[in-house]
Amino acid sequence: MTPGPTTAALTTTTGPGWRATLANAVGFQFGWFGVIGLVAAGEAGWALALLAAVLAAHLAVVPAPRAEARLLLACSGLGLAWETVFNALGLVAYPHGQWAAWLPPLWLVGMWTLFAATLNHSLAWLHGRPWLQAVLGAIAGPMSYAGGVALGAADWQQRTPALVVLALAWALLLPLTMALADRGRRAAVNR
Template structure:
């Protein structure tokens, strides 16, 4: 049984927020388990794997690559030196992708607004995450993250819209 709006949107946002806290506060193994559970619930009550798999995989890959690049540039400072971000941080990207065709779908046709909203919201999220973990991000880092999100967020919204349309066209 799929939830109807506004319950689907609210549930989508709450699932993401619960997942965010679990990932940030508990570490990689609990993050992976909770992400898989949240994705299962998301596909059972809200979304569809067939429709959303491409945007989830694309967002997960692009977001993880971006954060790994920011780690290499020392913009995001982890307690241990690594080429890749920790699994808990990567899981956040898969969870974020679930929002793009649901509670954030209203921004798909508002690219300029999404470019303006993304920097302060992303910077705030990264700042909060850094205060709850051993990750360090300075002010210049937060500004850099905001700039990256001003580009990435509208791009991801466009991909989400495109992948959903392609699914509709290819569905008999």
């Protein structure tokens, strides 16, 4: 029997790769808190530099950096599209780093890239579990934004509607990003 996505994820988190999985999770948290802290302090440029450093380190250690880079770019494009729509709704404001009123800040698009770096690594255990992806997305997506607001990187304009929209969107966005990761993994195996 060939190991499925769940078996592969378990091997990564309990076998010899558990250190890499942990390092990926720690790297994501370091990047997330670092970027949010820098943006809240009005240092969006330094936040972008931190994102670049964390992502460069990530790509330097993954086994298939080209495939991973394609996933990161695809998720960044998806993030830019979603955040542009969300920005147009006027539910959240970004006091720092917004380069055009109708576009999301670059650091926010960079956070999508950072998030994408977890899909095949510290979030690999979610592969093959679309309902769990949807539930987790509906909870964790809004929590991430709420954390950014609480730490000063953004401001609610309409808190409750924003949280509802984010929950509904992330119930779709997490499964969609995982599907992009699955597609990339399958393409890498078939080469």
